[in-house]
Amino acid sequence: MNGNDTKRLSRLTAILTQLQTKRILTATELAQKFSVSIRTIYRDIRALEQAGVPVVTEEGKGYSLMEDYRIPPVMFTESQANALILAEQLVLKNKDASFISDYLEAIDKIKAVLKQSVRHKANLLTDRTRFDQNIHRERTSNNVSALQFALTNFRLTKIEYVNEAQQSSVRLIEPFALLSTDNWLLVAWCRSRNQFRYFRLDRIKHLDVLNQSFTPHNMTLQDFFDKYH
Incomplete structure (x- = not known):
């Protein structure tokens, strides 16, 4: 396997993870994320389909995965998924860029194995949560x-x-x-x-x-x- 093959395999794996993480992704979004042409993304999607991955193409919207398709078979409860979202917000305050990058990639993989309904709620909670680090005061809440x-x-x-x-x-x-x-x-x-x-x-x-x-x-x-x- 040459360098280009290795790079493509890595990208295909990453695209699969992204598709498991979000409801719908457009070819343009994927092309921008992986710094490749839209035509390359079209070829990658076809490769995933040929490999048996149930990619659903929604005309005029983008790509998604068939409901209940997720790898690996790891299950999180809704409250556990929500706890991870708060942890994500806290990590974003860290000063180490490489640590943030590694953690966000890990969170993407975790989101990818959630059921679609729980994943949608996790993404909503991400959008509706802001966390500013403050080490001088104790936060007390059970709610x-x-x-x-x-x-x-x-x-x-x-x-x-x-x-x-x-x-x-x-x-x-x-x-x-x-x-x-x-x-x-x-x-x-x-x-x-x-x-x-x-x-x-x-x-x-x-x-x-x-x-x-x-x-x-x-x-x-x-x-x-x-x-x-």
């Missing part, structure tokens, strides 16, 4: 996992909340994003106030994730910042 679940499954949540003036109230909220600054903050649509509000997790005294779903807010976290800040 992160429950709120991750509520956020990615679009479940209404009832909280007992104590504000800065030590006034307690019960709120019905639609969790939208998690931010970690000096404290854990939840961005959520508050049905009591009929607007987006920030809630400090250490001030949530009781939390119930309800069976009732809410309609997802059709915007990214960056869209939220652009609109409300």
Whole structure:
């Protein structure tokens, strides 16, 4: 096997990993990622198909893998996958570029073996989480996992909340994003106030994730910042 063959095999493996990680990828995205022509990506996709990989071509959209196709057969629960997303955000604050690169490649491989439904939720949580490193304060919260679940499954949540003036109230909220600054903050649509509000997790005294779903807010976290800040 010559150098070009080795490089192509490595790229085919990487493309397979990418396809397992995300719902749909375009030929343009893959060509840019691997610094090759779109025509080369077309040939690579055909090679994967000939090797028996069930690549689904969606006209005008891109490529995906048939549902339930994943290698190797490793299973993660939804809460375990969510915990990995928080770890990913923390690693991104590391100063060592090579360490970040290696970790992100590992996370891609982990995401690749998740069921499609869990993988979609993991990608959503990645988009809705911000983590700023702060080593001087202790974060105290027992609600992160429950709120991750509520956020990615679009479940209404009832909280007992104590504000800065030590006034307690019960709120019905639609969790939208998690931010970690000096404290854990939840961005959520508050049905009591009929607007987006920030809630400090250490001030949530009781939390119930309800069976009732809410309609997802059709915007990214960056869209939220652009609109409300």
